[in-house]
Amino acid sequence: MLILIDGEWCARVLQCNGLHELLIVTPHHRRHLPKMRAAMDGVSRAWELNSAEIDQKWLLAAVGAGKTDSWREGFGALVARLWARGQVDEADGFIRVPVRWGIDVSSLKPGNARKKPDCHRIRIEDTGQEFSCLSESSVLHGCVFAGHGVLPSGCHGGGCGICRIKVVQGRYACGQMSRQHVSDEDIAQGIVLACRIYPLSDLVFELAGKAASRVKDTNTTRVQSPRREQ
Incomplete structure (x- = not known):
């Protein structure tokens, strides 16, 4: 599962790599880290060059609407794996996710991409x-x-x-x-x-x-x- 932060600073969730891993990708250069922190305020925190913490509730709401029971079970299994690796904050559920900057997002298939927010x-x-x-x-x-x-x-x-x-x-x-x-x-x-x-x-x-x-x-x-x- 990929969290794509596109050129307009809009976050979308792409499921093109299944529910086995979780990764943030963006075409922006890492020098834009301060603007990234501002753009993603409310759904993330603790932005660093190589990782950020994503609100698990936001993530589930972004891609969970209308999904089947098997999909929700798969998402739960993904969170369990991340928790076992120490990537989930037990206090509030924020998930530490790796970040990849400067990615050519044109090659990514939208799959079940979430629509842009209102x-x-x-x-x-x-x-x-x-x-x-x-x-x-x-x-x-x-x-x-x-x-x-x-x-x-x-x-x-x-x-x-x-x-x-x-x-x-x-x-x-x-x-x-x-x-x-x-x-x-x-x-x-x-x-x-x-x-x-x-x-x-x-x-x-x-x-x-x-x-x-x-x-x-x-x-x-x-x-x-x-x-x-x-």
């Missing part, structure tokens, strides 16, 4: 800023990738809690978040961490926590600042 429009209610975000990318990643600095960026793993937002419109999938920063009651009210939600439709959200305070202080300062005399 793209949604995201609006920040506090500032009026808008950006596009793929359904596979976290809202935080989409915001940072668009060049908007209004959302603080920390661990990108749901642990630090500094990217709190309140979704007021739209649907989204929610990953694991630290309950020290987001309670069940918060989630019921749409308060989540931007690094751990993935849009399923266009979204509108409000800033929460430190980000909201910072924007409010900035707006207050602008209102109170006297105009310079000509």
Whole structure:
């Protein structure tokens, strides 16, 4: 099984080599490692030149829909082999996968390649800023990738809690978040961490926590600042 990250930084799963091994391939040069980390935020972590850790839940969702019981058993056997080799993090299920850069992907047969993810429009209610975000990318990643600095960026793993937002419109999938920063009651009210939600439709959200305070202080300062005399 191959995870192809193509020229448009879109991740697809190809099953052209069966369910015996797992490998990340990309036509990009290894000098693009920093951009690769940003492009794959939300589905992977710990990118290095020779390997990366892939979210097992994302991988299963990417290729598991509509598959037969025998296929799911084969996928489970693959994960078991990787676990026996020490490639699976027992705490959260992330899988350490080898990476091959500069691969000529034109020779790869698509096979059961997953379709490209949907793209949604995201609006920040506090500032009026808008950006596009793929359904596979976290809202935080989409915001940072668009060049908007209004959302603080920390661990990108749901642990630090500094990217709190309140979704007021739209649907989204929610990953694991630290309950020290987001309670069940918060989630019921749409308060989540931007690094751990993935849009399923266009979204509108409000800033929460430190980000909201910072924007409010900035707006207050602008209102109170006297105009310079000509």
